[in-house]
Each structure stands twice: as structure tokens, then as C-alpha cells.
Amino acid sequence: MNKGAATGGPPSGRRRIRAAQYLRMSTDRQTYSIENQRDAIEVYADLMGYDIVATYEDAGRSGLNIERRPGLRRLLEDVENGQADFETVVVYDVSRWGRFQNIDESASYEYRCQMAGVRIEYCAEQFANDGSVGSDVLKAIKRSMAAELSRMLSQKTFIGQTRAVKMGFRGGGYAGYGLRRLLVDAAGKPKAVLKRNEWKALASDRVILVP
Template sequence: MTELSNVLRIPAAQYIRMSTEHQRYSLENQVTAIAEYAEARGYAVVQTYADAGRSGLSLKGRDGLKQLLSDVVTGQRSYLAILVLDVSRWGRFQDTDQSAHYEFLCREAGVAVEYCGEPFENDGSMVSTIVKNLKRVMAGEYSRELSEKVSRAQKQQARLGFKQGGQIPYGIRRLLVSKDRQPRFVLGFGEQKGLSTDRVVFVPGPIDELRIVRRIFRMFVEQNQSMSSIARELGRELINAELPRWGVSGRWWQYQSLPA
């Protein structure tokens, strides 16, 4: 009896996406909610497209959604509907027409898009169209405001002298400090802070590394040597295991370890 009921169900694909938001948007929670919706509405999920840890601001990096759209447009699919938890999981595009365009591509190919956690039916009625577009605007606005808040907080932390990610320069070490700037200990390679209230600041590294950094600057500024000649000279002195090779890429300085 169960096998027969499954055969009679409408084949559907599910699209799930999780970024770094609240736990209720975890992939497992989305799958559970979609499964309940499918059971109640007569769908059978036959394929899953997933984007884990991806922002909904654009299509870039969302290989799951790209593959879904490709399968729908080219007809390389075996389902008649796409089940998504809500409008924001489909995307938080700043241009609401972008989200509408992707949904239109599916509908034009004969594949319906169903939002399992929304209080409206995606049936093309005037009410559902208005509510859906409002949800799209709200989703985009949420991401825009969140981006501004995160950017503002990062800039403030940087002004206070706290590390905001990125590579550790040669001759520098990371010092873990409390929220009151009380020093805790120097972090080793690969170590991370354990408390969210702690901060990381840069401090001078070992004196041997500082001597090498000063020497590199003297060779470059006073002796007008190029970065490649500096690297070769230091390499010949058999200290390449401890030295970075400085190179120029555009207008940014970057380094990498010298070859043995």
C-alpha cells in the first residue's frame, strides 16, 4: 500500500540552503519541514539540491541552485515541482526581479515552485503575488541591513586595533587579550580564541624575525634592490626556511615561503 501511494505521488525536488543564520535554517530542519509538507500535499521528493554555507545575495557560488536551474531549463529532470522552505531560502537578492526571474524560468518549463513554510499558496493569485514580492523585498532588505551592521562592527573593531582576519605578516605574532585588553597569551600556529568576548591583536614577533624584516626594508629602500634579488640573496645565506619571499601583485605586497 505504501509503495502504491508513493507511485501516485507527484515527483518533486527540494532546494535547501543554509548560510550562517539561526539554527532553524539548518539543512536538517529544512529537510524535515519540506518532508512534512510533501507528505501532506502528495509530493515525493526524488532529488535534492543543496547549498551549504552560502549567502543568498547572489547566484555566485551557489552550485546547487545553478544546477537546479540548468536541469529545469534543459529538461534534464524527473520532477514536476520544486519545494523550498520559504522565500528567503530561494534567495535574498537585492534586486527582487532576479528572484522572480528564476522562479519564472521554472514555471515556464512546467515546474512549480512551492514555499513550504510560507502562509500563502504560490498559486499566482493577486494576494499571493503581493505577499511573495513583499517577502522578497523583506529578504533583500534584511541582508542589506545585516551587511551594513557587520561591516560597521568590523571597522569599529579594526579602529580599536583588533585583528579582523587575514594572513599573519612575517615577524608578527597574535596576542589573545580579554575584552578589557588584558593580555592572556600568544596564540600558536593554527590556534584560535575560545571565547567570543576575547580579542586578538598583533604584537612584534621574535627578535630574529624582526632583524630580518628590518634588513629587507634597508635592502629595498637604501640599496634599491628588487624583491627578487633580496629573496635570492637571503636564500643564498641558507636562512630561507625562516624567511618570506616578498613579491608585488598589482599594488599589494604579499609573501610566501621560499623554496628549499
């Protein structure tokens, strides 16, 4: 973090800045948990002399698009409607802002905030988001990496699901008329018949249809 004095706080006499935080997590992976992001932003805000006055959150939301991210949409609306009572939005890193497949889309949302007078800062990145050439280049690389990782994960998921279906396992959805969904372990040993609205809890388990 190259963003503040090493003394652990803002320079003496400097006014404190009102800031918001944006949090996003698409899965329950501990690395990017909402709590971890919040803790990191709290440390960063204290270092920079920021007061976090608003929180926008998209828990369990994919970073591929904005349609299913009410937190980010509300953030943009508040900023552009003049309802944002803050100067800065702190985000954990570039990937938390989004894994948009078109990196220009990610840039466009940040640009909309900038045009409304609100800065976006990434507390876990090794660059200051200050508009310098170096910062812009690194940010573009990070956005490309975030998008590529998402594509790789989607491809691996598709291949795994396709293979499971070819092996005779259920790919999802409800059983047809007269059939039941049987939960089996990785070795194919039956575990339980799933009732309506019951789903497998372990990734290694599979579901097959039985009479």
C-alpha cells in the same frame, strides 16, 4: 500552511507527484538549519502527496548571489536541460530561495523554472504560490523583506568591524613580517598566540598584532 487537506494527506485516488527539495543555509543558526528545513519539507510533502526524488543543497552559502551557490545553479541547469525528473521544487520559505538585493533577480530564477514546467512552492509561507494577485503581492513583500534584512546585517557587520579596527584589533588576514597574532578576550586579556591557519572561535574574542 494553506496548501493541503487538513486530513494529513492527498485526496484518495490522487496520483503522487514527483518533487525536488532545495535547501540553503548561510550560517549555523538553528532556525534555518538544513535539518529543520528538510523536516518541514518532509511533512509538507506527505501532506501534499509528493515524493521527494531529488535534493539540491547550498549549505553555508549566502543568499545574496547565485555565483557561489552550486546547488541552485545545478537545479536551474537540470530544469532547463530537461534532466529534471520532477514537477515541483519545494523550498522552506522565500528567504531560502535567496536574499537577492534586486528582487527581480529572485523572481527571474523562479520564472525560469516555471517556463520549463516546474513549479516552486514555499512550504513555510502563509500563501500558496499559485500566481494569484494576492500570492504575487505577498511574495514580492517577502522578497523585499529578505533583501532588506541582508542589507541591515551587512551594515551592522561593517560598523562592528570598523569599530574593532579603530580600537586596535586585527580585522583579519595574516600577520606581517616579524609579527604574531595574539588572541584576547572581550576584556583584552591575552588567551593564546594563534598559529598559521588558526582563527578565533568566539565572536567576542579579538585579535591583535604583537612582536
